[in-house]
Amino acid sequence: xxxxxxxxxxxxxxxxxSKDEHEFLAKYDVNKYERPSVxxxxxxxxxxxxxxxxxxVQRRDYPYKDMxxxxxxxxxxxxxxxxxxxxxxxxxxxxxxxxMEQLYTFGDPGRDPRTRVITVAYFALVEARQVRxxxxxxxxxxxNWFSVYDLPPLAFDHxxxxxxxxxxxxxxxxxTNVAFQLLPELFTLTELQRIYEIVFNRxxxxxxxxxxxxxxxxxxxxxxDKGYMIEETDEFKMEGSHRPARLHRFIDRVDRVVRGFx
Amino acid sequence: xxxxxxxxxxxxxxxxxSKDEHEFLAKYDVNKYERPSVxxxxxxxxxxxxxxxxxxVQRRDYPYKDMxxxxxxxxxxxxxxxxxxxxxxxxxxxxxxxxMEQLYTFGDPGRDPRTRVITVAYFALVEARQVRxxxxxxxxxxxNWFSVYDLPPLAFDHxxxxxxxxxxxxxxxxxTNVAFQLLPELFTLTELQRIYEIVFNRxxxxxxxxxxxxxxxxxxxxxxDKGYMIEETDEFKMEGSHRPARLHRFIDRVDRVVRGFx
DNA sequence: AATCTTAGTGTAGAATAAACACTTATAAGC
DNA sequence: GCTTATAAGTGTTTATTCTACACTAAGATT
Numbered sequence: 001x002x003x004x005x006x007x008x009x010x011x012x013x014x015x016x017x018s019k020d021e022h023e024f025l026a027k028y029d030v031n032k033y034e035r036p037s038v039x040x041x042x043x044x045x046x047x048x049x050x051x052x053x054x055x056x057v058q059r060r061d062y063p064y065k066d067m068x069x070x071x072x073x074x075x076x077x078x079x080x081x082x083x084x085x086x087x088x089x090x091x092x093x094x095x096x097x098x099x100m101e102q103l104y105t106f107g108d109p110g111r112d113p114r115t116r117v118i119t120v121a122y123f124a125l126v127e128a129r130q131v132r133x134x135x136x137x138x139x140x141x142x143x144n145w146f147s148v149y150d151l152p153p154l155a156f157d158h159x160x161x162x163x164x165x166x167x168x169x170x171x172x173x174x175x176t177n178v179a180f181q182l183l184p185e186l187f188t189l190t191e192l193q194r195i196y197e198i199v200f201n202r203x204x205x206x207x208x209x210x211x212x213x214x215x216x217x218x219x220x221x222x223x224x225d226k227g228y229m230i231e232e233t234d235e236f237k238m239e240g241s242h243r244p245a246r247l248h249r250f251i252d253r254v255d256r257v258v259r260g261f262x
Numbered sequence: 263x264x265x266x267x268x269x270x271x272x273x274x275x276x277x278x279x280s281k282d283e284h285e286f287l288a289k290y291d292v293n294k295y296e297r298p299s300v301x302x303x304x305x306x307x308x309x310x311x312x313x314x315x316x317x318x319v320q321r322r323d324y325p326y327k328d329m330x331x332x333x334x335x336x337x338x339x340x341x342x343x344x345x346x347x348x349x350x351x352x353x354x355x356x357x358x359x360x361x362m363e364q365l366y367t368f369g370d371p372g373r374d375p376r377t378r379v380i381t382v383a384y385f386a387l388v389e390a391r392q393v394r395x396x397x398x399x400x401x402x403x404x405x406n407w408f409s410v411y412d413l414p415p416l417a418f419d420h421x422x423x424x425x426x427x428x429x430x431x432x433x434x435x436x437x438t439n440v441a442f443q444l445l446p447e448l449f450t451l452t453e454l455q456r457i458y459e460i461v462f463n464r465x466x467x468x469x470x471x472x473x474x475x476x477x478x479x480x481x482x483x484x485x486x487d488k489g490y491m492i493e494e495t496d497e498f499k500m501e502g503s504h505r506p507a508r509l510h511r512f513i514d515r516v517d518r519v520v521r522g523f524x
Numbered sequence: 525a526a527t528c529t530t531a532g533t534g535t536a537g538a539a540t541a542a543a544c545a546c547t548t549a550t551a552a553g554c
Numbered sequence: 555g556c557t558t559a560t561a562a563g564t565g566t567t568t569a570t571t572c573t574a575c576a577c578t579a580a581g582a583t584t
Contacts, residue, residue, distance in 0.1 A: 035297040036297065036300050036339065038300060038380055077296050077371070079371065081370075102366060102367060105364060105367045107300075107337070107382065109339070109341065118343070118380075120367050205575085206531090206533095207533070210533085211572095240529070240530070240581090240582080241528070241530090241582030241583055242530040242531070242580075242582070243530060243531045243579060243580035243582095244531080244581065245531055452561075452562075467543075468562090468563085469563090470541075472564085500550080500551095502551075503550065503559070503561090504551075504560040504561040505550055505560080505562045506550065507561075507562055508562085525584100526584085527583080527584075528581105528582085529580100529582085530579100530580095531579075531581100532577105532578085532580095533578085534575105534576100535574105535575095536573100536575100537573085538571100538572080539570100540570080540572085541569080541571085547563085548562075548563075548564100549562075549563095550560090550562100551558100552558085553557085553559095554556085554557080554558095
């Protein structure tokens with residue numbers, strides 16, 4: 001199939017650029033069809049204070065004035081959908097290079113009373129410590145983190161969007177290693193387990209949890225990549241009056257699919 | 263969370279309808295932002311002649327005139343995205359009530375040379391026998407089924423869309439029972455297995471395959487729903503010079519998630 | 525030295541997955 | 555009507571994975 005795609009590309013550039021085509025495109029009327037507005041919204045998750053939080057903004061204007069909403073905005077004509085979503089994300093949190101993926105596109109007529117609005121929703125995972133203090137944006141009078149388990153009433157169909165995002169997040173955590181997006185570079189295994197417990201909202205067995213993690217230990221003769229995803233470091237977290245916990249690191253900070261990771 | 267959503271709905275209707283809001287909406291300028299075009303495309307799969315096929319249309323006009331493309335069209339302002347996709351699907355195939363789900367939204371600038379086009383892609387599964395003979399639509403000079411393993415060069419970024427759809431289809435088959443969408447009401451277990459083999463493009467073990475299927479047999483005392491998904495019928499397919507195969511039926515033709523179905 | 529707290533570790537039994545070959549029922553050919 | 559050809563149908567053994575479960579270790583505080 002990869003081969004087919006290549007040949008398609010070659011063929012495309014042959015087909016385009018002909019005289020006929022130029023004439024056709026010159027005549028093409030971009031206003032032939034009435035167009036909906038397109039926005040990107042970003043469901044931004046973080047884990048903080050032993051809780052799964054989502055970033056919401058309080059609307060300054062109608063419709064749904066004063067209500068809380070998922071941050072988002074109109075797509076610029078020249079930027080990709082993902083770039084638009086990243087722009088929103090950075091405006092709100094100040095962080096760059098975070099994990100983001102497209103979630104779903106919501107486009108029912110009537111979901112915005114002003115006009116037909118189609119919203120391409122994304123979800124993002126940010127590490128709590130990287131986020132700068134929140135400030136209100138141009139269209140928001142306030143911005144704040146809310147526990148996903150204790151949400152205010154939301155504007156538009158955003159309760160549905162958030163529900164969808166939470167389902168997807170759990171799903172992703174189950175079979176990929178995106179959890180590391182929610183942790184600093186060095187972390188203890190207990191901290192990693194807490195991420196899973198908070199997101200899934202249920203306790204996990206410590207021994208079973210650790211057994212599933214593909215950890216490269218320090219002594220171990222480094223088996224020619226036996227699928228390790230986490231490596232021990234020689235550092236420890238000395239904190240609290242108890243045995244120190246060894247710090248670990250994700251080997252490559254690239255999200256990878258791992259079947260039945262947890 | 264469900265509870266929160268309800269309260270959100272109640273609160274919304276309170277917040278809306280105020281005098282302030284009506285004034286605001288009256289002033290709202292729907293042309294404030296330049297808007298992209300939005301289309302829905304539908305990747306329509308079927309299994310026929312021992313092969314996984316996808317429906318493509320040959321473009322009548324520029325851009326990409328004469329090339330093959332995934333069927334689709336502009337979204338009407340008053341219809342939902344899914345309704346638009348279903349309309350396209352029905353125009354092409356004549357079938358209704360088929361399985362369809364949103365796939366992904368493609369919106370890179372430049373993917374259509376005419377203007378910014380954002381495409382919400384869907385994928386659909388149709389039973390081969392229900393599809394009427396294909397006919398070209400208004401913007402297509404031809405329509406045809408192609409093996410996904412032997413595709414022509416495709417217009418726009420449709421090779422990418424199709425690739426994405428195929429990945430999703432395989433994924434769905436693995437952990438849901440959507441396969442029945444590709445079969446008639448009554449089917450043999452070998453036919454069901456063939457669907458999986460064709461989509462995954464690899465042979466499966468007959469005995470292991472059958473063991474995983476939650477089948478309610480005829481004699482069996484009907485265990486108060488032990489998760490049966492398929493039931494035996496007392497009919498057989500008498501065809502070919504060999505032992506007849508028992509016909510089966512999906513118990514409820516509703517798509518359901520079944521972890522590790524195959 | 526005793527106490528408190530979290531870190532860290534193994535095993536046995538159950539469930540699931542994978543590999544593998546022969547018998548059965550019909551139609552066709554003789 | 556006997557033989558042959560073809561796909562249908564069916565169990566067991568082994569390896570792997572999942573689950574439940576409890577004690578020792580290391581440091582801080584008193």
